[in-house]
Amino acid sequence: MYINIYEKKYFLGAIAVLIAFLAVFYFVFAGAPQANSSLEQFVVPLTATSSSVANLKSSGFIKSTLAFDIALSFHGRASVAAGGYMISKSMNVWQVAGVFTAKPALLWVVIPPGLRKEQIADILQKNLDWTDAEKTEWISVDTTSNPDYIEGVYFPDTYLIPTNETPAETAKRMQAHFEEVFAPYAQIAINENIKWTTALKIASLIQREAAGTSDMPLISGIIWNRLNAGMALDIDSTIQYIVGTEANNWWPQITPAEIQTPSPFNTYLHTGLPPTPIDDPGLPAISAALSPATTTCLYYLHDSSGTIHCADTYEGHQANIAKYLQ
Numbered sequence: 001m002y003i004n005i006y007e008k009k010y011f012l013g014a015i016a017v018l019i020a021f022l023a024v025f026y027f028v029f030a031g032a033p034q035a036n037s038s039l040e041q042f043v044v045p046l047t048a049t050s051s052s053v054a055n056l057k058s059s060g061f062i063k064s065t066l067a068f069d070i071a072l073s074f075h076g077r078a079s080v081a082a083g084g085y086m087i088s089k090s091m092n093v094w095q096v097a098g099v100f101t102a103k104p105a106l107l108w109v110v111i112p113p114g115l116r117k118e119q120i121a122d123i124l125q126k127n128l129d130w131t132d133a134e135k136t137e138w139i140s141v142d143t144t145s146n147p148d149y150i151e152g153v154y155f156p157d158t159y160l161i162p163t164n165e166t167p168a169e170t171a172k173r174m175q176a177h178f179e180e181v182f183a184p185y186a187q188i189a190i191n192e193n194i195k196w197t198t199a200l201k202i203a204s205l206i207q208r209e210a211a212g213t214s215d216m217p218l219i220s221g222i223i224w225n226r227l228n229a230g231m232a233l234d235i236d237s238t239i240q241y242i243v244g245t246e247a248n249n250w251w252p253q254i255t256p257a258e259i260q261t262p263s264p265f266n267t268y269l270h271t272g273l274p275p276t277p278i279d280d281p282g283l284p285a286i287s288a289a290l291s292p293a294t295t296t297c298l299y300y301l302h303d304s305s306g307t308i309h310c311a312d313t314y315e316g317h318q319a320n321i322a323k324y325l326q
Helices: 005-030 051-057 065-074 093-100 117-127 132-142 167-191 198-211 215-228 235-242 283-290 314-324
Strands: 037-046 083-087 106-110 158-162 298-303 310-311
Touching: 037 051, 037 314, 065 093, 065 298, 083 093, 083 158, 093 215, 106 117, 106 314, 117 132, 117 167, 158 167, 167 283, 198 215, 198 235, 198 283, 215 298, 215 310, 298 314
Parallel strands: none
Antiparallel strands: 037 083, 083 106, 106 158, 298 310
16 A cells, blocks of 8 residues: 555644644643753642642643543542652653652641640651551650650641651650740730649540530639639549540540549549640630639539539539430
8 A cells, every 4th residue: 555645745744734733732731831940849638629720720720620630540540649849840740640649748737626745646656657656656755755745746737747857856856846836825814823734634634525616614713613622623534534545546435433543633532633734625625724613613513415413512523414415
């Protein structure tokens, strides 16, 4: 089969047009926006949307979102994962798409309030691929160098953490974030002649004892009333902190026998506050610790619906137990 000269010219012309089109497409839509540009951090939020990719163009990393979508599809992806990526304006769209199809250089880690640091370590290990040895060291070494920073200062929040960060560096990151967030409350504590560690211990108790943020000021007021009266706090969550393990999900339902467990954290056996916070509280609990409700109550309980009921006397508390829990 032969191709005559006219067909050959048409074929070569079509090839030339295609090459020209691809060249124009590359330089106009897919080429690097700049030359010799350094790496920069680009963050895709946890709630990633199409606007996240559009920001690539508005930030000057790509020339065309369409070209990026095409390049991404050639890498077998339809979207990008949340996290932080290191990219450069000197990368072409194919190179940028390649970065976004790899594991992010920084990962989002969400820490909810009310967890003890062993639970936080579990979350960090799962998200950051720590070894068991790294997790153990984070719990027993990285978070114990300062007696005031053993518990309570690993602030519950959403963190963007580099994957190459050591566990010790992550501990310092979380401590520094706590210091920044807690600073206004530390000043309130100073003004009220309250040690910041005292406020944090009370906040940790409130965090575990409250059924919701609306309960927190009342529970705070009751804790302060008992402290000022020299009474034992009799707080179940401190017993949970003593007997909690990974096997029983850290915060188990306690038994009457466990209330007698010898420990400086046992607020049934000892008056005053535990040696350290028992968890890492959020801002509502911290605020409640420093702004307690004015109340004459010394006792409280939650009914089956989570509603709190308090009493001024032990007899009144027993009546509440009979009314709401039996």
